[in-house]
Amino acid sequence: MRDIWSIVRPHVDSCLAEAGAEGHPADTVGRAFLSMAIDIYRRERSLADIRRELEFAMENLDPDEDYNFMRP
Numbered sequence: 001m002r003d004i005w006s007i008v009r010p011h012v013d014s015c016l017a018e019a020g021a022e023g024h025p026a027d028t029v030g031r032a033f034l035s036m037a038i039d040i041y042r043r044e045r046s047l048a049d050i051r052r053e054l055e056f057a058m059e060n061l062d063p064d065e066d067y068n069f070m071r072p
Helices: 004-021 028-044 048-059
Strands: none
Touching: 004 028, 028 048
């Protein structure tokens, strides 16, 4: 079985290319993907759980820093 990233990544890349060809910036595509991700989460997760997921992502945006739960 393939990992989920190898399934999703080609679709994301294709969407970015198609949107870019039609003049849509990558930022707008990202915003649409974020909205779609939240819609997917809402199918099976509580609002509080989604909020925690998004807060964790926001707190760990910098790829050069350890996750908040990690010790130095």
